[in-house]
Structure formats: structure tokens, C-alpha cells
Amino acid sequence: MMEKMIFGRYVPADSIIHKMDPRSKLMIIFLFVCIIFLANNWVTYALIGIYTFLMLGMSRIPVRFLYGGLKPVLWLVLFTLVLQLFFTKEGAILFEWGPVKIYEGGVRMGIFISLRFFFLILMTSLLTLTTTPIEITDGLETLLHPLKKIRFPVHEMALMMSISLRFIPTLMQETDKIMKAQIARGVEFASGPFKERIKAVIPLLIPLFVSSFKRAEELAIAMEARGYRGGEGRTKYRQLSWRMADSLQLVVLVVLTILLFLLRS
Amino acid sequence: MKESIVSLKGVSFQYDTQERYALNNVTFDIYDGEWLAIVGHNGSGKSTMAKLLIGLQFPQAGEITVCGMPLNEESIWDIRTKLGMVFQNPDNQFVGTTVQDDVAFGLENNGIPRDEMVQRVEDSLRKVKMDKFLYQEPHHLSGGQKQRVAIAGVLALRPSIIILDEATSMLDPRGREEVLETVRLLKEEKSLTVISITHDLEEAAKADRIIVMNKGEVFREGTPEEIFSMDEQLIQLGLDIPFSVKMSKAFRQKGIDFSKHYLSEEELVTELWTSRFSI
Numbered sequence: 001m002m003e004k005m006i007f008g009r010y011v012p013a014d015s016i017i018h019k020m021d022p023r024s025k026l027m028i029i030f031l032f033v034c035i036i037f038l039a040n041n042w043v044t045y046a047l048i049g050i051y052t053f054l055m056l057g058m059s060r061i062p063v064r065f066l067y068g069g070l071k072p073v074l075w076l077v078l079f080t081l082v083l084q085l086f087f088t089k090e091g092a093i094l095f096e097w098g099p100v101k102i103y104e105g106g107v108r109m110g111i112f113i114s115l116r117f118f119f120l121i122l123m124t125s126l127l128t129l130t131t132t133p134i135e136i137t138d139g140l141e142t143l144l145h146p147l148k149k150i151r152f153p154v155h156e157m158a159l160m161m162s163i164s165l166r167f168i169p170t171l172m173q174e175t176d177k178i179m180k181a182q183i184a185r186g187v188e189f190a191s192g193p194f195k196e197r198i199k200a201v202i203p204l205l206i207p208l209f210v211s212s213f214k215r216a217e218e219l220a221i222a223m224e225a226r227g228y229r230g231g232e233g234r235t236k237y238r239q240l241s242w243r244m245a246d247s248l249q250l251v252v253l254v255v256l257t258i259l260l261f262l263l264r265s
Numbered sequence: 266m267k268e269s270i271v272s273l274k275g276v277s278f279q280y281d282t283q284e285r286y287a288l289n290n291v292t293f294d295i296y297d298g299e300w301l302a303i304v305g306h307n308g309s310g311k312s313t314m315a316k317l318l319i320g321l322q323f324p325q326a327g328e329i330t331v332c333g334m335p336l337n338e339e340s341i342w343d344i345r346t347k348l349g350m351v352f353q354n355p356d357n358q359f360v361g362t363t364v365q366d367d368v369a370f371g372l373e374n375n376g377i378p379r380d381e382m383v384q385r386v387e388d389s390l391r392k393v394k395m396d397k398f399l400y401q402e403p404h405h406l407s408g409g410q411k412q413r414v415a416i417a418g419v420l421a422l423r424p425s426i427i428i429l430d431e432a433t434s435m436l437d438p439r440g441r442e443e444v445l446e447t448v449r450l451l452k453e454e455k456s457l458t459v460i461s462i463t464h465d466l467e468e469a470a471k472a473d474r475i476i477v478m479n480k481g482e483v484f485r486e487g488t489p490e491e492i493f494s495m496d497e498q499l500i501q502l503g504l505d506i507p508f509s510v511k512m513s514k515a516f517r518q519k520g521i522d523f524s525k526h527y528l529s530e531e532e533l534v535t536e537l538w539t540s541r542f543s544i
Binding site: 134162163165166169170173214215218219221222223224225226227228229233234235236237238239 | 321346358362
């Protein structure tokens with residue numbers, strides 16, 4: 001289940017977005033998150049909408065995967081919509097029923113803010129759907145490289161991330177094994193009252209912790225034996241390649257930003 | 266006499282938490298191009314030996330020389346490029362997210378330029394017949410395949426010596442055969458020195474020379490035939506002798522004249538096939 005949550009996110013496909021450099025994707029998402037707050041009328045929201053759907057179209061990700069990313073936050077979007085509907089008191093009254101008054105401004109704000117949410121979620125899931133976790137790690141490592149000057153351990157963070165990614169499936173398998181072993185000893189994981197089920201997790205977690213520490217120690221020894229001594233003087237095998245398409249995508253986003261500035265009211 | 270590539274002189278080592286010496290005044294040489302098996306049961310000091318050879322621990326007394334360099338804190342990083350080690354647990358030595366990343370890990374550490382890295386990764390994976398799995402993730406590989414990737418990772422650094430620290434003990438028989446066969450071919454091709462630390466005497470039987478460790482000391486040193494001829498003593502040391510040796514011993518007890526110890530099953534079968542005896 002967890003594995004689906006973390007790895008099932010990436011959907012391999014042969015698209016322009018998939019082939020983009022993770023650095024440019026990260027930059028685009030970051031910029032997008034900022035400029036979405038520039039939109040404040042129908043024209044600007046329409047522009048952002050068109051941009052989002054164009055990006056989605058180019059990624060060739062089937063709609064059901066996008067829906068999967070949206071589902072958990074859908075209630076949040078609805079909640080803000082309702083909140084805005086009832087509590088914004090601007091413009092003409094559209095509907096009145098006893099103490100409940102719905103204003104034109106409330107409907108507008110409600111729709112705008114839910115749209116903002118909607119586009120943000122779509123764009124950020126686009127990143128995780130088209131980029132493998134290790135690519136994101138590499139992208140972050142190079143983008144954050146300047147932070148080394150203020151002694152931020154960029155290389156170590158990236159290595160930690162990639163080792164965690166590498167060990168997630170291994171620990172999943174191990175959890176599964178321990179679970180089966182404990183079930184064979186009579187532990188019930190799936191049934192019983194909530195309190196009992198929480199208690200049942202303990203005989204699962206403790207062996208998992210113990211073996212993880214053992215793994216960590218052995219891994220550290222193996223890494224040292226293979227000549228690992230920190231980030232200094234290290235070369236990189238994985239290489240990111242910045243293409244024309246990456247620059248173009250950034251240009252498009254900058255143009256969008258300028259348009260938003262011009263058209264917002 | 267062949268040239269010594271690793272030499273230990275009066276090496277003693279004691280863990281902080283233990284009173285007994287894990288290694289006590291150990292002296293021996295490892296010769297260039299040989300396959301040496303170091304055997305012993307748990308606690309005989311054979312794993313400590315591996316840790317000392319790769320400089321994860323330093324001896325309290327005595328001296329270790331690897332490829333002419335005395336092993337100490339300064340020379341350790343140079344020595345680690347000459348001496349590759351394959352560990353016991355296939356999972357816990359796999360650092361990269363994919364096969365190619367893992368092989369590249371050691372190269373990255375040593376600052377090899379990328380173009381050369383790509384070449385070396387490919388070459389060494391081809392040598393261990395794992396070049397079809399370049400983009401594979403570790404959890405999709407069998408134990409034997411992971412160990413072969415580990416060997417490729419060692420090989421990419423072009424070492425002179427490979428240490429197998431119980432490298433086959435967590436594998437199934439097929440995986441074990443796979444790994445040992447790979448090492449055997451590589452040893453011939455690259456004239457490597459192989460040190461295999463093991464408690465599996467079947468594996469040790471194929472070595473050129475065996476060192477038997479007991480209680481932190483070298484108990485006996487010799488060719489597999491010499492070692493297996495002291496079968497009773499081996500059993501007393503907690504080592505299980507290979508089936509073919511046991512079998513020929515049983516025949517001898519029955520009064521059938523078997524002239525020598527049969528180290529491999531093929532030899533034994535040939536002897537049974539060609540000799541004429543009746544029980």
C-alpha cells in the first residue's frame with residue numbers, strides 16, 4: 001500500500017514533460033506556485049487554466065492518475081468553496097433564505113480560490129507523476145548547490161534521500177516478512193478493537209527498527225570500504241541534461257507571468 | 266616462492282568490550298594470484314581479519330602490509346582502491362538505486378571522470394554478466410545477482426585483491442555457484458588474488474590454500490588436501506567437512522582402500538566408478 005503511495009505516483013510515458021530536466025520542472029513548479037497568486041479575475045484564471053491543461057496534455061498522463069492525486073484534497077477544495085460562499089459579503093445578494101445570504105462576491109471568490117487549489121494540485125502532481133523520485137533528488141541537489149556556501153549539507157541530504165528511496169522496497173519486504181512471522185505467532189493485525197490493533201503494531205515495529213539499525217551499520221561499513229569519505233572530490237555518475245525544451249518551457253512561463261501582470265485587475 | 270602481496274606480522278587485535286584477543290599474534294603471507302580460503306567457526310577471528318585487512322579496524326600490535334604499503338590511517342584510502350571487499354548481506358551493501366548507480370558508487374567516491382565511469386561501469390557489469398540489468402532496481406534482483414553487482418562494483422575500481430567475507434553464506438546453492446564461478450573466471454582473467462573468508466568447507470575445497478583459524482590464532486595452514494586429511498580435528502573445531510571427504514572416509518572405515526581424500530564429488534564418483542571393490 002505504502003509502496004503505491006510513493007512509487008505508484010510515477011507514471012512512465014514518453015512525453016515532452018517526462019523528458020524535461022528535473023531542474024527546469026522544479027523551477028517551473030516553484031514559479032507557478034508564486035504566480036498563481038497574481039490571478040484575480042476571470043481572464044487571468046482562464047490563462048492559468050489554459051496553461052495547466054496544456055501542460056497536462058503534453059504529459060500524456062491518463063486522467064485517472066490525476067484524479068487519484070486530486071481525490072484526497074477534493075474535500076478541502078469543497079470546504080473552501082462553501083466557506084467563501086457563506087462568509088464573503090460583497091456585491092449583490094444572489095440568494096436569500098432566512099439568515100443565509102449568498103452574495104455575488106462570495107460565489108466569485110469561492111470559485112477563484114477552489115480553482116487556485118485545483119490548479120496548484122494538478123501542477124504539483126504533474127511533477128511527481130512525470131519525474132522519478134531519484135530525478136527529483138538529483139534536481140534538488142544541483143539546484144540547492146549554492147547553499148553549500150552557507151554550510152548547508154546539500155550532498156549529504158541528497159545521499160540520504162537516495163538511500164532512503166533505495167531502502168523503501170527492502171524495508172517493505174521486511175515488514176511483510178515480520179508481519180507474517182507475527183501472524184504465525186498469533187498476533188492479529190487486521191481485526192479487533194482499535195486499541196488492540198495499535199498494540200499489535202509494536203511487535204512489528206521493534207524487529208523492524210532493530211534490523212534497520214543493523215542494516216544501517218552494515219551499509220556504512222560497506223560504503224566506507226568502497227572509499228566513501230563525504231562529498232569532497234566526488235564525481236557524479238548521474239547527469240542532468242538541460243535541453244532546448246527546458247529553456248522554452250521557462251520562457252513560456254515567464255511570458256505567462258508578464259501577461260498575468262498586465263491583465264490582472 | 267611466489268611474491269607476497271599481503272603480509273601480516275604478529276598481528277593482535279582486541280575489541281574494547283572483550284577480554285579475549287580476537288586475533289592473537291597472527292603471522293602469515295598471502296601470495297600474488299592465489300586463492301586463499303580462511304576458514305574457522307564463529308568467533309575464530311576470521312571476520313575480524315577481514316575488518317583489519319580493509320582498515321575498518323587497526324591492530325593493537327603487529328603490522329599489515331598490502332601491496333608493499335604498510336596499512337595505516339594515511340595509506341588506507343589508497344589501499345582500499347587495491348583491495349575490494351564483498352560482504353555477506355547482499356542487500357546491505359547495495360548503495361545505488363539501480364544496478365548502474367551502485368557500480369558507479371565506488372568510482373564516484375574516487376573522483377573518476379564521468380566518461381571513464383560510464384565505460385568502466387559497462388565493462389565490469391559485462392564481466393559479471395549483469396550488463397542486461399543496468400537500470401534494474403535492487404529489489405527485483407536475486408541474492409546471487411546482487412552479489413554479482415557487488416563484485417562488479419569492486420571490479421570497476423580495478424583492484425588487485427578481492428576479499429569475499431562470507432559473501433555466499435546468505436545465498437541459495439545456485440546463487441552460490443553463480444558467484445563463485447564469476448570470481449573464478451575473473452581471477453583467471455585478471456590474475457587477481459582472492460581471499461575468501463568462509464565457514465563453508467565445500468567452498469574452501471576449491472581454494473589453492475587454506476588457513477584454519479581457531480580462537481584468534483592460525484591453527485593450520487596448507488593445501489585443501491592437507492587440511493582435510495586432519496578430518497577429526499576439523500570436526501572438533503566445529504567445521505563441517507565436505508560430503509565427498511566424509512564419504513571417502515566412511516569407505517575407508519569399511520576397509521575399502523581409498524588412496525586419497527576426494528575433494529570434489531566428481532573425483533569421488535570417478536573413483537567409485539573405476540575402482541573394483543565389494544562390500
